[in-house]
Amino acid sequence: MAYDRATATPIGRGGLSCTAERRLELGWAVRESWWGQGYATQIDRAGLDSAFSELGAREVISFTETRNHRSRAVMERLGFRHDRDITHRGEPFVLYVHAACS
Incomplete structure (x- = not known):
């Protein structure tokens, strides 16, 4: 959970999870x-x-979601790279990958 430091108001949440394919996924909501x-x-x-x-x-x-340009911009700002377009629950999505520095 993320909170505003001045007011303790909840701002959003985020974190890591393990996908069914055994990949580490980063998700968030603000x-x-x-x-x-x-x-x-x-x-x-x-x-x-x-x-x-x-x-x-x-x-x-x-x-x-393919149309979520704000989230795509966040991912790209942090070094994620577009990997491919995917379908999730019948809807168009985009998959991004961030590789560790060697």
Whole structure:
């Protein structure tokens, strides 16, 4: 969970999970009233740091709806690269991958 430091208001959430394909996935959600203030990037950066530093991951994936340009921008800002288009629950999504630095 992420909270505003001044008011303790919940801003959003994020974290890592293991997919059915045994891949480490980073996901997040930020309340709409807090969009555009960099919180998704902060949440995701913490997740990536944990994945690579603490868990020793070789890669992390993330996906979103094809039309979700805000989330795609967050992923690209953090170094994720578009891997391929996918279908999830019958809807068009995009899969991004972030590889650990060698």
